[in-house]
Amino acid sequence: MNNWWRGAVIYQVYPRSFKDTNGDGVGDLPGIVEGLDYIASLGVDAIWISPFFKSPMADFGYDIADYRDVDPLFGTLADFDALLAKAHRLGIKVMIDQVLSHCSDQHAWFQESRQSRDNPKADWYVWADPQEDGTPPNNWMSLFGGVAWRWEPRREQYYLHNFLGVQPDLNFHNPAVQQATLDNVQFWLDRGVDGMRLDAINFCFHDTELRDNPPKPKEKRVGRGFSPDNPYAYQYHYYNNTRPEMLPFLEQLRALMDRYPDVAALGEISSEDSLATTAEYTGSKRLHMGYSFELLVDDFSAAYIRDTVSRLEAAMDDGWPCWAISNHDVPRAVSRWGGGGDDAFAAQLVAMVCSLRGSVCVYQGEELGLTEADVPFELLQDPYGKTFWPNFKGRDGCRTPLPWQDAEGGGFSTGPSWLPVPSEHSARSVAVQEADPDSVLQHVRAFLHWRRQHPALVRGGIRFLDTPEPVLAFVREGEGSAVLVAFNLSAAPVQWPLPQGFNATPLDGHGLREATLEAGTVSLPARGSWFAALA
The missing domain is CATH 2.60.40.1180 (Golgi alpha-mannosidase II)
Known part of the structure; x- marks a missing residue:
């Protein structure tokens, strides 16, 4: 089907927490292969797989050390090829995460760049001299807390990191960086993937003058996707992301993707006006779809949903929206909006977001009505949560493993899992809900199959x-x-x-x-x- 992505329901797979087949406590690509029949039974159109590339895992795969290989923790390239082949046999499209704006400090590009100011990769990252007193070049803040600059003694310069200090930002003002990035995207398109989910896509370009971000009044320090006590919320982020140079690069990316039959790019966008940026970034010459954090917030009312969707509809020309109410970065929707435990509400939320105009990302476990897990500090893995504990507990509560059986550990792994599986999640396992005709799973499955029969609800x-x-x-x-x-x-x-x-x-x-x-x-x-x- 041409433009399969229009109105598609895309099931987000978080590999670490989907299914473990080798007993190391971490989900893997063979686990996704085993779970594809279950995913297909839901009535979804595609999967989006969060990063599985080689990485030191400081940010659990969003710090990539090799864009073209699978981390041994998850398997091999052959495992990915097997996953792709089975998904296609089942009629499921496969989208993969691409983290373009930054990588790991263990990436070969950065290892070369940091050595000196005159090597072949010297200008591949955002380097800047200190101010006269040795302090960073400007006031930019990292989303994960603290200043967005880290000192490199070998160059006697700072490098920019909008996220963790071990995630240096690439310099997209360098045409060689743009081309290398496009080459990496092409590697996976050649392998047969059906699309890309582009992480933090509006962070690729920075202001070349390194101007200070202006302060944000206290009453406006509310953000999407970060803790309100995070100093990142103290600024308007006009200069460290969402720069105008991004638009020509998006058109280059789209031109590359248009060489392949019926693939799609979905951009994750978080800016000072994410809806306006989503409208600007999508369309016939740019991204196929965009989504932001507007329905991933604590606000929940009919008026808020109506106003949010209407604002994007008014701003969007020929673009196509994509909506999500849960993902791997925010508390689960049934807890965030309803306090948790209400099965009818859990099913209704999935139906509600799948009835809006646009495509939809459904996060693994939403179909089970999983609540936000309470992960104690001593078991916390997320560096973001460790930094801002206890005011903000990080993202581990939505990342706990998918429960397959009503057993200790949810039947996710034969060994101890990387995050604990709450007993209340095991009681909501796939096996339990498959056997209950009145479960959240059965209601969600029925709705998604029913939705396909009503084209007006799809497109x-x-x-x-x-x-x-x-x-x-x-x-x-x-x-x-x-x-x-x-x-x-x-x-x-x-x-x-x-x-x-x-x-x-x-x-x-x-x-x-x-x-x-x-x-x-x-x-x-x-x-x-x-x-x-x-x-």
Whole structure:
């Protein structure tokens, strides 16, 4: 199918925590191969695999030391080829993470660059002289805490790291860096992948004048994807990311990808105005899709969802959005928005995000209604969490292994797992939920298969209705049909008068807690959902 990515449901696999086949406590590529039948049964269109490349694992794979090889922790290139072949046999597209803006300090490029100011890779990273008093060249801060500059005595210069100090930023103002990056992307396209998820894509370019970022007022120090007590929130990040030079590079990247049949690029975007940047970065000559952290925040209301999606729709020209309510960087949605433990809410959340216009990333475990795990400090792995504990516990709570069985460790590994599997997760395991026709898994599976039968929900446009809290309602129209959608996002039943002029015929079979229509009023039970065909 051409443009398979339009309206696709993309299942995010976090390899470390998906399935372990060799007993070392860390998930691996053969584990993904074993789990592909399960993933296919969900009714998703594609998988996105978080980094599995060679890495010292300081940031668990997002610090890449070799872009073209598999870390032995996860397997081999042959294992990846086997994964790709099986996924394609099952009709599943495969997207992989690409971390373009930065790499590991163990990468051969950086090992050469740091030696001197005159070697062949000397200008491949963002190097800067100190100020007269020896301090860093400007006030830029790292997202993971502290200044964004680290001293290198061999060059007597600082290098930029927007993330961990062991993740130096590449200098994309150097055309050789751009070409080497495109060559790495081409390596995986030649291998047969169907797309790329581009991590922190707006961080590739920096301001060549190294101007200071302006301060941000205290009342505006709220961010997406970082702790509010992080000094990163104290600045407007106008100069260390989201620079105008990024646009021509995106067009180069798109030109490369257009040489391959029906592949897609999905950009992760976090800027001062992420929705505006997403609209700017996507379209026929740039990225196929973009997603930001706007639905990965603590805010949760019908008005917030409606306003967020409407803002992007208004800004976007020929681009295509992608939405996510959970991923490997933020607390799980059922805990973040509902306190956890409400099965109907867990299923409804997946259905809600999969009913918006755009493609969708569903994070592994969402289909089980997994809650945020409470990982004690002594078992914490995330360097981000260790730095900001106890105010911010980091990202380990959403990264615990997927429970396959109701057993100690969730049946994830035959050995101790890299993060603990909570007993409450084991009780929600795949095996337990497969055997329960009323489980979150069964409801999510039913909905995703049902969604495929309604083209308007996959590729149609969206028009929101003006509804009071807690009702979120909209019309999806296109592909020869129109569907009216309504969700009661609360834990109490509500009545919603159907707007005048709507000739609606309820649709069933979606697998969610159903509403009823009587005398022009829709009765939505707690966490209830309603879908109707419009004449």
